[in-house]
Amino acid sequence: MVEHILNLDSVFASLSDSTRRDILRRVAEKQLSVSEVAKPYKLGFAAISKHLKVLEKARLIIKHRQGKEHIIQLSPAAVKNAADYLIHYQTIWDRRFDALEMLLIHLPAEEKTGWPKTIKAPRKTL
């Protein structure tokens, strides 16, 4: 099903930097040259180049040359795969979340859950 190797370490590491998340977001809207990518930030070109290399290694973007410019685009396949994984994670967590929620709703708090009282029980409306 998943054709490409999804390196979760590098994908999540890529996403752990807000500049890179912002770059991803902008590149998702429209393909950009490296200069265009760099424009909004007060970083040097080399720094942007490094960020792009991180994103490229994580297969979140594709870089290719067009004349003297290097064009950056979101890498559709890798993004799709990452999204699939995240959905899977989300499912696991939601299930667990529901289970914990059940516990909290049906048990008299602290007694069996072993939670400190300062921890709020999750709410359905959350």
Added chain:
Amino acid sequence: MVEHILNLDSVFASLSDSTRRDILRRVAEKQLSVSEVAKPYKLGFAAISKHLKVLEKARLIIKHRQGKEHIIQLSPAAVKNAADYLIHYQTIWDRRFDALEMLLIHLPAEEKTGWPKTIKAPRKTL
């Protein structure tokens, strides 16, 4: 809607380490003491303790004392929030993915997309 501050930097940084992802997965199944968490890995206790602190700071787990043991549980609220965010991300990406797919289906490849020919077009069945 989101009550707690979701620090995406620390959440994604937490998820970028496979040991921590594994700990999260195991703790999601069942609450564990620090020793129990540590057991499967060949790391020292201090290393595990550090990993747990990273996860705690990212609000992905809750730690509390029970006698002389420290019990680790998945932090439901934070996990729910993280999952919500990931779903959102996934939605953005899926939308973008669909848009790229449209482009690739309806245009004669390389000419207007500017993609190198070695890049496979995404497939509906992916």
Added chain:
DNA sequence: GTATCATTCAACCATATGGTTGAACATATC
């Protein structure tokens, strides 16, 4: 109180990360 068990803290080390600067490389233009 003393010993023991569970865990953390402190100090240290190696490597990774995010940034800088300035030189180098491609491509386009004159």
Added chain:
DNA sequence: GATATGTTCAACCATATGGTTGAATGATAC
């Protein structure tokens, strides 16, 4: 060919990360 433009590379710096070891803390057991 010379020059300008766009981007990367190399070297460097500061800080963060992931690990170690050994001492310190906190709670239980004797």
